[in-house]
Amino acid sequence: MYVDKKRGSGPVIFLAALVLTAAVLLWQGVFSGSGRDMDQEGMAALKAAVERSAMQCYVVEGVYPPSLEYLEENYGLQINHEEFYVIYSAFASNVPPDVRVVVREK
Numbered sequence: 001m002y003v004d005k006k007r008g009s010g011p012v013i014f015l016a017a018l019v020l021t022a023a024v025l026l027w028q029g030v031f032s033g034s035g036r037d038m039d040q041e042g043m044a045a046l047k048a049a050v051e052r053s054a055m056q057c058y059v060v061e062g063v064y065p066p067s068l069e070y071l072e073e074n075y076g077l078q079i080n081h082e083e084f085y086v087i088y089s090a091f092a093s094n095v096p097p098d099v100r101v102v103v104r105e106k
Contacts, residue, residue: 043101046084050099053077063093 050068053075057065068088071077079086087100 039103043084043103046079046086047099047101049077050079050086050088050101051096054097054099058096064090064095064097066090066093 050071053071054064057063057071057075065071065075067090068077068079068086072079083104085102085104087098087102089098089100091097
């Protein structure tokens, strides 16, 4: 007489749960670092924009700008002050300013 034995579904369910868990962990790992990369790129782009504006001011006026606000008012520089701190240190009118950009904590 033939008896149909049912196979246990335990290993299949376990394997499916393991694959799903691995997929979720991989997804999280891929996208968790993307925010930091964007912050780094934003900082670099903002620093380059401030330095370009300061250089443009030097070419046009013959002196480096005294402050960051001067660049914003007279040269159209736009800074997202909600996301970044910009430290602008002008030593003398004939020396390029030191520019540092820091991401604000959210």
